[in-house]
Structures are given as C-alpha cells and as structure tokens.
Amino acid sequence: MDPDRDDAARLRRGDTAGLAGLMGRHQDRLFRYLLRLVGDEAVAEDTFQQTWLQVAERIARYDRSRPFAPWLFAVARNLALDHLRRRRPESLDERPEPEAPATPDADPFARAVARQQGARLAEAVAGLAPLDREVLSLRFEEDLALPELAERLAVPLPTAKARLYRALTRLRERLLARAPAEEWR
Amino acid sequence: MSAHVTELLALAAAGSLGREEARRVEEHVRECAACAAEAAEWRRLAEGLARMPSLRPSRVLVSRTVEAVEERLAERSERAWNRAALGFAVAFAWTMAVVSWLLLDLLTGELALRLDRPVGPTAAWYAAYVIAGWLTAGVAAALLGRRTPEEGRIA
Numbered sequence: 001m002d003p004d005r006d007d008a009a010r011l012r013r014g015d016t017a018g019l020a021g022l023m024g025r026h027q028d029r030l031f032r033y034l035l036r037l038v039g040d041e042a043v044a045e046d047t048f049q050q051t052w053l054q055v056a057e058r059i060a061r062y063d064r065s066r067p068f069a070p071w072l073f074a075v076a077r078n079l080a081l082d083h084l085r086r087r088r089p090e091s092l093d094e095r096p097e098p099e100a101p102a103t104p105d106a107d108p109f110a111r112a113v114a115r116q117q118g119a120r121l122a123e124a125v126a127g128l129a130p131l132d133r134e135v136l137s138l139r140f141e142e143d144l145a146l147p148e149l150a151e152r153l154a155v156p157l158p159t160a161k162a163r164l165y166r167a168l169t170r171l172r173e174r175l176l177a178r179a180p181a182e183e184w185r
Numbered sequence: 186m187s188a189h190v191t192e193l194l195a196l197a198a199a200g201s202l203g204r205e206e207a208r209r210v211e212e213h214v215r216e217c218a219a220c221a222a223e224a225a226e227w228r229r230l231a232e233g234l235a236r237m238p239s240l241r242p243s244r245v246l247v248s249r250t251v252e253a254v255e256e257r258l259a260e261r262s263e264r265a266w267n268r269a270a271l272g273f274a275v276a277f278a279w280t281m282a283v284v285s286w287l288l289l290d291l292l293t294g295e296l297a298l299r300l301d302r303p304v305g306p307t308a309a310w311y312a313a314y315v316i317a318g319w320l321t322a323g324v325a326a327a328l329l330g331r332r333t334p335e336e337g338r339i340a
Contacts, residue, residue, distance in 0.1 A: 031242040140234035168195040
C-alpha cells in the first residue's frame, strides 16, 4: 500500500498524522523545487507554507488512484507561478539582467567558497529564467524522465525536450560568460 | 565519419534522447574526438547539476507550517460542526413552533373545531408571527455568519 495515499486519506479525515507523514516524505524535495523555481528563499518559504495549506484545504480533490507527488508539485507550481507573474508579469521565460561579477577585492574566504564548482553552478542556475531553472531542477534534482517531466510541466513531450535543451544551452552560455571554460570544467 | 551531432550532445548528457538519437550520438562520439570532448563537458555539467547544493526547509518553517495547517483544519472542522448545529437548531425550532401551536390549540379546547373549519384569524396571526420571527433570525444569522476571505487567512 502506498503510504502517501494512506496519509492523504488520514488528512482528508482531518487527522494531522497524515500531514506529518506527507510532509516528512516530500518537504525537502518540495522546498528545493520551490527555491529553484522562485529563486528567493523568503518567497520559497511562503510558497511552501501556502502549498501545504492548500493541500489540507483541497485534499478531497486529490484522486487517490494517482500518485500524490505530481499533485503536490502541481499545487506548488501554480502558487509559485502566480507569485512570479505578479512580480514580473512580462514573462517567466525571460532572463534577468546578469549580476555584476565579484570584484577582485572581495573577501578572500567568500571568493574561495564561491570558486567551488557546485556553488558556481548553483549561482549560474539562479541567474536563469524561472522556467529554465524549473526544468533543470525537475530533470536533474527530481530525476524525472522526459515523459514525466512533460506531464509535470503540462506540456507536450517535444516542448519539454525543447525547454530542457534551451535551459542547458543557456546555462552553459552563462557559465562560459562568467568564467573561462577551464574553470568550470 | 558520420555528421557531427553537436545539437544532440546536451540532451544526450541529460539522458533525454530517443533510442535512435542516442545510438547516433554514441556511434559518432566513438569516432570524433571533438564531439567526444564536448560530450564529456556536457556530462560533467549534468553531473554537477545533479549534485548542486540546496537548502532544506528549516525546522522553524516546518513547525510553523504544521501549526498553520492544524489551525486551518480546526477551522474547517469548526465550520462543519457549526453548519450541522445550525441545521439541527432550525429543524428543532420549526418542530417546536408547530408543536407549540398544536398544544396551544389543544389547551384552549379549539383543536377539534379547527380541524373542521378553515384557518381562522388567530392561527393566521400566529403563523405570521412565527414566520416574521424566523425571517429576522435568519437575516441576523446570515449577517453574523458572514466572513471575509481574509478573516480565515493564516499569516
């Protein structure tokens, strides 16, 4: 028996033990996804809380014959995209202006940390457009295969593939623009 | 040598090519050093993405969220109970109104007569009194029960 479905049934009856089970299994992945999508810790925290509130409110609408995670992430995605549209109504697909590179006289420790490959990569990802960050997070952090990715994004498979390709090439361009190729290789 | 597959290398590293495309890339990379080097770069990037550092939700955030949800569930349960209680109160009050009318008639000795003749002015006034009372109570309940969407919101 799927523990998510059991816990969803408990939550539907108003039993908060169901909530604890669902949160325990999904909170880390959900927060990471939201953080990548909205690109701001405070907003990710607010959206995280609103997501679980909506889950509790709308749990009766969850179809128990389907897995819980895609439904949870769809709730979170709608809330996050609503926020992003309010903040930047022009486009979710647009790249923000590149940040100024670190100055040479920045704190040496901070510079040393920033030179770590993972941190630099995360920084470059953070500079991408929300929809680019989202597709990369779903593919590489959530480890979704292309068909699942397309379903999660509610787009046809070729569109999901094109988005993934575009996000990867934009990320590479960004890394190359911010540092010589040999530094991130 | 087959044609370069540069356009496919990013998606190959992401494991997102179809079987035929993946085979094409594999065969070409075996015989093309330039594409093999670029494929290796894309693979490193893909591996880096899978290992990217990320924050986890803080304990404070998690406990605040649990509290907010518990509060919302308690509100939902209270609303359901209130609706049930209101329904019971309405049914009970109407029953009492009808029974009291019958009792009143019985006590004044007019019940038997009333069964054989049309409704008289006393009964009509009584019915009007009950309906007016209920309408007033209904309006008052609706006004008191009105909630703005913001009222139920948890910060």
